[in-house]
Amino acid sequence: MGRRTITVHHVRAVLAGAARGGIDTVPLLQEAQIPPLLLGDDRARITPAQFARLFRALYRTTQDEFLGLSAVPSRPGTFAMMCHASLGCRDLGSAVERAATFYGLFPGGPELLLEVAGAEARFTVRNDFARDEERFLTECVLAIWHRLSSWLIGRRIPLAYAAFAYPPPPHEAEYEILFDCPVRFGADRTGAAFDAHWLTAPLVRDEAALDAMLRRAPFDLLSRPEYGTTVAEQVRRALAGQLRTSPRLPALGEVAARLAVSPATLRRRLRQEGTSFQQLKDHVRRDAAIAGLAEGTEPIAELAARLGFSEDTAFHRAFRRWTGTTPGAYRIASGG
Known part of the structure; x- marks a missing residue:
């Protein structure tokens, strides 16, 4: 839990070379357990594990280290x-x-x-x-x-x-x-x-x-490591770590105390980095939800409770806002 999810824009881009070469990309998406319908929604995201499976499937199919994205292929090796x-x-x-x-x-x-x-x-x-x-x-x-x-x-x-x-x-x-x-x-x-x-x-x-x-x-x-060099990353790491053990995410004041700054300073630094505490909380929950649905078998009601949602309906609304689809539909399409 806590690993960043990947935007659907990157999924479309990595598939473009194969599609231009006449390869049917639907079986590749299915092998990677990525719902093909997600490609039509700009809000959709997938897990790093799903993207890794897609990358390997493309590599095997195209026999090209550039995955068909360049005018000239690059031979394996x-x-x-x-x-x-x-x-x-x-x-x-x-x-x-x-x-x-x-x-x-x-x-x-x-x-x-x-x-x-x-x-x-x-x-x-x-x-x-x-x-x-x-x-x-x-x-x-x-x-x-x-x-x-x-x-x-x-x-x-x-x-x-x-x-x-x-x-x-x-x-x-x-x-x-x-x-x-x-x-x-x-x-x-x-x-x-x-x-x-x-x-x-x-x-x-x-x-x-x-x-x-x-x-x-x-x-x-290609998998971006969490360097922890920005304030947003330090906050994200604290939130993700807490979510592994408790559905209650720490308040801004608690995280500010861990980072030895005032709440006002933490807000200002996050704003300077183009984000906010609430946005980071949403992203941590979003990424954990996508990973839980795509890679796990946990019942959706239990997943919602573990992520801090008091009601299933609140989780469904949030997940649709994040991804454009429902938790149940995402899990079924992902083969989870």
Whole structure:
């Protein structure tokens, strides 16, 4: 419980390449236990486990590491070979340069570049992609690059910002969650910036660790870890932890005391991060409800009580507001 759910916009995007290639996506959704009807509702969300099953089903079906999202496919094993080629570098900067050079050997895919200007380094995707699925691929490339780089040096690399060379999509709020940094749209080039001193960090992984990581890649690299670097994440973690043991979520004052700030300061900091205490409570309950319905067998009435709803009808109303469907319909469609 407590893991973030995934917007339906990402489900549509990851399916777009397969659909464009003439693949029937309904069996893939059914294999992932994702109700196909959810794709028609912009409010719908799925669990990380459902998205992982869909990702693996697409990978197996397309035999393409880009999942059909690029004009040119990437053969299975390409990413692993790039990782092995980069592992022998002396530092992160050399590894990123080698990775960009490696993918440059395969025209038609993302064109990667590491730029350094003073104290700022920026990893960019130089392509001017127009289709939504290609843009989604560049976002995946940036996220995987960031998590892989952090994994290689054994430390999380804070991003200064992520920039995208296209207008903000309807689900733009998801981007700060995905990249854990300020986000800009309408930029001249898509990329992510960070302090250049990280480029001198030595690589700390060996072949055995790489082999273990590759058995879980690339989805584990796409799954955003909870870094706990923002106030909203610290509040979310406190709320999710409490919900594991009690249906009563702590009040704002209780959470503020745990974080050693005043309630007014906590409200202000959450507002500065674009959220509120009530919104975080709703999201924690929403994600726990979706996970319980999709992955568990707990009766809906018991699930509602465990999540702090005094009446089934209140839970039904909240779940429909969150997802556009009822708890019962979601569970049946998910095979739960």
